[in-house]
Amino acid sequence: MEILASAPGKTILFGEHAVVYGEPAIAGAVNKRATIKLREAPRDISIFKSDDLGFEAELDTVAKRYTLKKGKPGIIKYILEILSKFHDHSPIEIDLSLNIPIGSGLGSSAAVTVSTLAALHKYHGKKFDRIFIAKKAHEIENTVQRMASPLDTRVSTFGGLIYLSRKKKITKFNTNFKSSFVIGYTSKRGNTGRMVKSVKSLKNRNPTIIEPILKTIGKITDDAKLAITNKQEYRLGELMNVNQGLLDSLGVNTNELSRMVYLARKSGASGSKITGAGGGGSIIACCPKNQDKVFKALTYYDNAIKVNFSNEGVFVKEIKEGLNDNFEDWWKYIN
Structure with missing residues (x-):
């Protein structure tokens, strides 16, 4: 068998x-x-x-x-x-x-x-x-x-x-959200445990600053839920960009990830951000249009794959x- x-x-x-x-x-x-x-x-x-x-x-x-x-x-x-x-x-x-x-x-x-x-x-x-x-x-x-x-x-x-x-x-x-995405990734892997501990340490040192940032990320996620439900691809991209700024403030970005984030936007992505814990790993770019262009730009320096939700x-x-x-x-x- x-x-x-x-x-x-x-x-x-x-x-x-x-x-x-x-x-x-x-x-x-x-x-x-x-x-x-x-x-x-x-x-x-x-x-x-x-x-x-x-x-x-x-x-x-x-x-x-x-x-x-x-x-x-x-x-x-x-x-x-x-x-x-x-x-x-x-x-x-x-x-x-x-x-x-x-x-x-x-x-x-x-x-x-x-x-x-x-x-x-x-x-x-x-x-x-x-x-x-x-x-x-x-x-x-x-x-x-x-x-x-x-x-x-x-x-x-x-x-x-x-x-x-x-x-x-x-x-x-329930919605069939069909927008195209590009995942860009570097050879440097992120360490989830290390990054979670890093954010926790930052929060403990600066609770009145970091706690509102985390709550704002939660509000962005709620807005993104509505954008997906209503199939608002460009709204989703905008929220990704705002979310990325907050992740950057948590100290989980790297030079390589930042380069890919901005290169994706410059190449026509409606939005891009880190996906995962950061400190290495990947970014995700929302591409209602220009998926091929974004993919080509990211693969010039790093690695990328085209993806859709399944x-x-x-x-x-x-x-x-x-x-x-x-x-x-x-x-x-x-x-």
Whole structure:
């Protein structure tokens, strides 16, 4: 039996850092995905490999150890954690395809975790339950990272654009928001834990200044919710620009991120800002028009990908004999 499962990456539109202090946030699934193929291993050892990432490893799922055959370990620790909790330790082969750039702030680890969990549950004949998958995927991420947001795994599981309220209630936007975006990212990865601690320290030293900034970011997020609901793309871009100024005041910007933010605007984006914790990582640019121009400008110095929001969350299927292994063919098959 061979199982295929796929889950989308994500991006945060609004609410970075403020969400830590009870303010709302908006995040969405993007049309870049992690795809897992899972089958019984041809020999008596479990294998995890990825041509896209250039690695292969033999796995000891009982001891949670691996022997690296090529490449860098990276995402392997998530797979070992999943297998130790949800697999019977019989030899399996896991093949990962990934078109989400690692370290770009697009939730690659969440997408891999969600898709692997979905594939493993199907492989063992268990009921496909998205609520369970989202919960357990967050637990895996939290174990590996020591501090993980449930937003990443929730969005990767269910897809779409979501709003996280001040009461921590997650609601999915009903509107089909079709604006195009460009994600720009540098080779320098951000460290979420370090940046959260940095903002907390700044807030503790300057509470009367920083607390109103965080509350204002929350108000911007509420306004952005209305802009998305009413499909006001240029209003959304304007709010992104204002939000970026406040993130800059929190000290989470870098020269590289700032360069991309302003280059995106100069190239025709209606708005641009850091996405994620900052200190490295990525920016997001809203491009109702000029997506190609913004993409070309950002790739001159750094890296970029074109993205759109996707309503498609995780899916899982048993591979039918005779169907092409090409992912695009599979996407047509399941839809």
